[in-house]
Amino acid sequence: MTENLNVYAVRTLTQKEYFAPGHRACQGCAEALALRLVCKALGRNIVVASATGCMEVVSTPIPFTAWRVPWFHVAFENAAAVASGIESGLKVLMRKGRIPRKKIVTIAMAGDGGTADIGLQALSGALERGHNFTYICTDNEAYMNTGIQRSSSTPFGASTTTSPVGKVQMGQITWKKNMPAIAAAHNIPYVATACPSYPIDLVQKVKKAADIEGPAYVHILSVCPTGWRSAPELSIKLGRLAVETGVFPLYEVERGQYRLNMDFPKLKPIKEYIKFQGRFRHLTDGMIEEIEKRVHQEYEQLKEKAKKGV
Amino acid sequence: MGKRVGMEVSLAAAEAVKQAKVDVISAYPITPQTHIVEHLSEIVANGEMDAEFFCVESEHSALSVCLGSEATGARSFTCTSSQGLVLMSEITYIASALRLPIVMILANRALSAPISIWNDHSDVMSIRDCGWIQFFAENGQDVYDHVFCAYRLAEDKRVLLPVIINLDGFTLSHVIEPIEFIEQEKIDQFLPPYQPVHRLHPDRPVSMGGIALPPIFTETKKAHEVAIRSSMSKILDTWKAFGEMTGRYYYPIETYKTEDAETIMVIMGSYGETASVAVDLMREEGRSVGLAKIRLWRPFPFEDFKKATLHAKQLVVIDRAISMGGPGGPVASEVKAALYGEPMHPAVYNYAAGLGGRDVSPADFIKMVDKAEIEIEEGNREGFEIYGVRE
Numbered sequence: 001m002t003e004n005l006n007v008y009a010v011r012t013l014t015q016k017e018y019f020a021p022g023h024r025a026c027q028g029c030a031e032a033l034a035l036r037l038v039c040k041a042l043g044r045n046i047v048v049a050s051a052t053g054c055m056e057v058v059s060t061p062i063p064f065t066a067w068r069v070p071w072f073h074v075a076f077e078n079a080a081a082v083a084s085g086i087e088s089g090l091k092v093l094m095r096k097g098r099i100p101r102k103k104i105v106t107i108a109m110a111g112d113g114g115t116a117d118i119g120l121q122a123l124s125g126a127l128e129r130g131h132n133f134t135y136i137c138t139d140n141e142a143y144m145n146t147g148i149q150r151s152s153s154t155p156f157g158a159s160t161t162t163s164p165v166g167k168v169q170m171g172q173i174t175w176k177k178n179m180p181a182i183a184a185a186h187n188i189p190y191v192a193t194a195c196p197s198y199p200i201d202l203v204q205k206v207k208k209a210a211d212i213e214g215p216a217y218v219h220i221l222s223v224c225p226t227g228w229r230s231a232p233e234l235s236i237k238l239g240r241l242a243v244e245t246g247v248f249p250l251y252e253v254e255r256g257q258y259r260l261n262m263d264f265p266k267l268k269p270i271k272e273y274i275k276f277q278g279r280f281r282h283l284t285d286g287m288i289e290e291i292e293k294r295v296h297q298e299y300e301q302l303k304e305k306a307k308k309g310v
Numbered sequence: 311m312g313k314r315v316g317m318e319v320s321l322a323a324a325e326a327v328k329q330a331k332v333d334v335i336s337a338y339p340i341t342p343q344t345h346i347v348e349h350l351s352e353i354v355a356n357g358e359m360d361a362e363f364f365c366v367e368s369e370h371s372a373l374s375v376c377l378g379s380e381a382t383g384a385r386s387f388t389c390t391s392s393q394g395l396v397l398m399s400e401i402t403y404i405a406s407a408l409r410l411p412i413v414m415i416l417a418n419r420a421l422s423a424p425i426s427i428w429n430d431h432s433d434v435m436s437i438r439d440c441g442w443i444q445f446f447a448e449n450g451q452d453v454y455d456h457v458f459c460a461y462r463l464a465e466d467k468r469v470l471l472p473v474i475i476n477l478d479g480f481t482l483s484h485v486i487e488p489i490e491f492i493e494q495e496k497i498d499q500f501l502p503p504y505q506p507v508h509r510l511h512p513d514r515p516v517s518m519g520g521i522a523l524p525p526i527f528t529e530t531k532k533a534h535e536v537a538i539r540s541s542m543s544k545i546l547d548t549w550k551a552f553g554e555m556t557g558r559y560y561y562p563i564e565t566y567k568t569e570d571a572e573t574i575m576v577i578m579g580s581y582g583e584t585a586s587v588a589v590d591l592m593r594e595e596g597r598s599v600g601l602a603k604i605r606l607w608r609p610f611p612f613e614d615f616k617k618a619t620l621h622a623k624q625l626v627v628i629d630r631a632i633s634m635g636g637p638g639g640p641v642a643s644e645v646k647a648a649l650y651g652e653p654m655h656p657a658v659y660n661y662a663a664g665l666g667g668r669d670v671s672p673a674d675f676i677k678m679v680d681k682a683e684i685e686i687e688e689g690n691r692e693g694f695e696i697y698g699v700r701e
Contacts, residue, residue, distance in 0.1 A: 060520030070510040073519035081371035085378020088362040092333045125367030
């Protein structure tokens, strides 16, 4: 039912902005939009632990801040560990009666580099320890803050400043790391993928993640016009195309049960998605075919899991 | 007077953490720090202490967890050694710059390679400039006492800096010593629950850890530097209050028979007791030797150091680490900096000794003094050598 609401029901969200306007994100930044929606989903009773990255840099140039909720940045690789500390600190202080008891949601936020690369160990530790927190990975598929370098989340074929198109190599030569599967392998209660192009779906998932007792992981595809070499006004459309072509399926893993949130009997041709992005400009038909094959294969595997419910 | 108990120093340290009513403990096992966390685990498992206790997946996360919990206003503790410290070193700088009053016990151990689990001071010297207040303990009682002093000092609203308590791995951490325990009521009075100025809480949202552009970065560094320098008077206040409570008084530089000494040995940490035996032996032979022990490493007590040593003819500084390719050992560097402005100052002869757990006996201290006195006599007034190298 979320499918039908997605376009029109944004007005049902709170008018309040907890991630305030005036920050310095690029035009068309879907990551900033994702965080804005995450905050709208959760309201004011949260504490955010942010990794180093675009969102940290654009939102808190001292003495300014775009955060109307408590926000804490320590370093690049440790958002999950810092969130573990926040969750534990609040818990023990409430238990000892030093602060009033109330539900406060602890959120860790990091980009794909801060999650799938340098932050993976801290994330795995926090998931294994079972802290009651929600981890938000905003995935823009490269190190955009440092100038578009490849990460393990950069898709095959994409050109970045460290996976350039040269005479013997055509962009990223490895396939995108499957971060949601890695999170799900920790047997945590909730894992989901989301995209701000589907705001209601995103908001519902973030709410669910925060409500569930124990660790939850939400992986949000965040279109980056600067890094993807796409037009800023296309960010929402590109997010939709990522889902409609099967490149980034929207699904949940709730207590081990896979559920595909949006199924397409026929996926759109991958070219529809690729053609708007300068980072894929050099791809040959053969490479596009190879990508499409892999995308379809993974999509089918996901459908199988959802069908079996495992 | 509190109860006097024979106890392994690591266990006494853990008991102090319990008595300090720490809220969150987060650590990763590394020799020779392990007995501290093991005993804390037992204490928590037995319900003797109400704390959140986490064995995390790395030292980097151990300290990161403490930053998170401390920022909510929870008293937080971690401990480590050697490789663990250098792995978490990135976060040490952030903890102090964000003014989070965490306390860490560091069971000092050599840095790899070659890998060594034994004691020296190369680990802590790698983070010398991280902006924490840093103490060196001479014996088990020091370690126990300094846990309370460290939290009271760190959490003082005029200080708000994290504190490292250094204790020598094995040679101090694993020995059984008599420890005089302090009654809980006295500790509760000395160390009330932590009241942060700001905490991460939705009722009063704050942003901590933003980015500083060039127009503001220098000012943040100045603020930090002023904070640690001006913590000196609060350190003295804390020790004074502690002394009044227990009868045990601590000072930045502690001396042994230095008043009339021509030669003064300078050391840090548990070598103090061995070196004082050497002083006695040399005194028996009629030699004019004393000992200055640096208890407070950061902020460095320049004035106290000068007061204690300026009258001597020569200082024999025994470092436990080497500044590779630099002036010798880091302690001697500081000592020379302290004396530089003085028109008349003692010669400084510098050794690095006891690296990676090599024993240094009273006889070794005597040999070092012998050689230093000869070298200085011959005009080598600023020598450096690594003591006891087998060639």
